[in-house]
Each structure stands twice: as C-alpha cells, then as structure tokens.
Amino acid sequence: MQQQAAAWKQAGVPDHEIAARNFEAVLASAKQARQMLLPQHRIYEAGTSKEEQDALMDKALASYDQVIEQLSVLIQRTRIHVVEE
Incomplete structure (x- = not known):
C-alpha cells in the first residue's frame, strides 16, 4: 500500500484522494475477510461446540x-470534505 501511495503522490494525486484510496483498500480487505465468516465458509475446530x-x-x-x-x-466524508473546501 505504501508503494502505491508513493506512486500516486509522485503522479500528483492529492493527499485526500490517496487517503480515500487507502481506505478503499482496507475496506476491500475487510469485505473479503467478512466473507470467510459467513456460514457457508465456516470451518469448525474440535473441542468447542459448533x-x-x-x-x-x-x-x-x-x-x-x-x-x-x-x-x-469515512471514504465518503474524506472526498466530500475536500470538495466543500
């Protein structure tokens, strides 16, 4: 993520947009991790009840x-805040 942010910075992408894009990457990771907790993806360990x-x-x-x-x-506010300035 840091390398991508540095590339965006070098390309002239504003800091607020870099922050929003980084938040979007974290959001995508959170959504992916959430999917693994859905009932159809669950793996149970022995020793504790289902x-x-x-x-x-x-x-x-x-x-x-x-x-x-x-x-x-947060992503929405980051982008809206800058538009209002």
Whole structure:
C-alpha cells in the first residue's frame, strides 16, 4: 500500500484522494475477510461446540459489518470534505 501511495503522490494525486484510496483498500480487505465468516465458509475446530463457535463468528461478523459501514462513511466524508473546501 505504501508503494502505491508513493506512486500516486509522485503522479500528483492529492493527499485526500490517496487517503480515500487507502481506505478503499482496507475496506476491500475487510469485505473479503467478512466473507470467510459467513456460514457457508465456516470451518469448525474440535473441542468447542459448533454453537459456541457460531456465536463467536456471528459476533465477529457484526464487528466487520460495523467496520465496513464506518470505512464507507469515512471514504465518503474524506472526498466530500475536500470538495466543500
């Protein structure tokens, strides 16, 4: 990500846009990680009940949903803030 940001900076991309693009990369990673917590992708470990593991993964899924929502808002605000200036 740092190399890409340096390339964008050298190409004259404004700092706020570089920040938004970096947030978009993190957002894409969060969405990808979230997919692995969906029921059809779950892998269960021995020693803990399926119900307990499901509850933990559902809690993690809710956390990812919050992160994804907040990153989306952050990206939008980063771009809107600069347009208003």
